[in-house]
Amino acid sequence: MLDEKLLRRDIHHVAEQMRRRGIELDVVAFNELEAHRKDLDIRLQALQAERNAAAKKIGELIKGGMAVEEAKKQQAEQQKSLEQQLESVKKQQADVRLQLDELLLSLPNIPASDVPDGDDESANLELLRWGQPKNFEFAAKDHVDLGERNGLLDFELGSKITGSRFVVMRRDVARLHRALIQFMLDLHINEHGYEEVYVPFMVNTASMTGTGQLPKFAEDSFSLATDSGTEFYLIPTAEVPVTNIVRDTIIASQDNPDLGELPLRFVCHSPCFRSEAGSYGRDTRGMIRQHQFEKVELVQIVRPDESPQAHEELTGHAEKVLQLLELPYRKVSLCTGDLGFSAQKTYDLEVWLPGQQAYREISSCSNFADYQARRLHARWRNPTSNKPELVHTLNGSGLAIGRTLVAVLENYQNADGTISVPESLRPYLGGRESLL
Secondary structure, rough: OOOOOHHOOOOHHHHHHHHHHHOOHHHHHHHHHHHHHHHHHHHHHHHHHHHHHHHHHHHHHHHOOHHHHHHHHHHHHHHHHHHHHHHHHHHHHHHHHHHHHHHHOOOOOOOOOOOOOOOHHOOOOOEEEEEOOOOHHHHOOOOHHHHHOOOEEEEHHHHHOOOOOOEEHHHHHHHHHHHHHHHHHHHHHHHOOOOEOOOEEEEHHHHHHHHOOOOOOHHHEEEEEEOOOOOOEEOOOOHHHHHHHOOOEEEEOOOOOOOOOOOOOEEEEEEEEEEEEOOOOOOOOOOOOOOOOEEEEEEEEHHHHHHHHHHHHHHHHHHHHHHHHHOOEEEOOOOOOOOOOOOOOEEEEEEEOOOOOOEEEEEEEEEEEOOHHHHHEEEEEEEEOOEEEOOOOEEEEEEEEHHHHHHHHHHOOOOOOEEEHHHHHHHOOOOOOEEE
């Protein structure tokens, strides 16, 4: 979340940055709420001082000639009145605190200064293109037609087993899916130096709130209520459990010696579950937008001054996957209107899909600065000041497995319906040069 002190110090700057994201912050309402908070703080301090003073007056009353019992009775009545007033002020403070917390949780991150302004994805800024889309000498098919030819991608069966936007993968396609996972994990661990972690696929409310999924995206999540009343959520991305590794911790402290020192780099393969409540019927054909899919996720926890460079490096790690698979892609900087809720800056990698004759997102790599860390109470001990400070968090898909599978099927298709295997994947497929 945003720094509450920043809102108090320069609410107009925050309002201006929210407008860049298409959000109108009610400055008057915030100032009124803040003034009320200050008044209640002053009132509480005055009542506490009055209560402390009243406790000492019994001796003065007795010295003034009042009977002991009468003095005690008068003091008890005054103390009771003060306690009631204190209780009333504390309740008002709790209500104001709740309103402030709700406001802070509802506000997205402030965009970086170099994020392009714009209302939607049409204003995203293309930074580069890598590779050249292949010119096929035949009518290129999309992944649905390619996969359904031999029943290797079965959407009807997925729908029968569960419902729409689920798929069953069989034989060569299922093996290709698994090979992509192993290939990406090996690359990020062996060449890019990430630590592999395996995490729960269900998380609690605190974990979802800490990374910004709640309360904003509750309708996009699959929640699971238990008999005990505890609510769990199926993870929308491994970003949630992996980033929560550092929740309520001070890194590089004696309390958490196992975490080591910054930077921390984690890679995690996991399924992801999304209700796609806001998709409104988009991408209903095929595997582009499923309720269940898999990703290899990259998460970095770094020092604040290192996060811009870490963002470039993390994005480069995701790009390396596409380059080794020789899949044409482009890199774009998301504009303010397309930026994710918690992100300060995001690069999207979009892979070329011949079946759609379009570039489609395959990875989003984001720098969240201290936005998630403030929610998570994730800190590091600065050796210069020896004081705890907020870390910066970053993450990106390295890559989305289903969409990479789609890209391989479509870009490596042959006229006879077979699929050539990218050279970098062959060791993971027993040396095979083609599938299907």
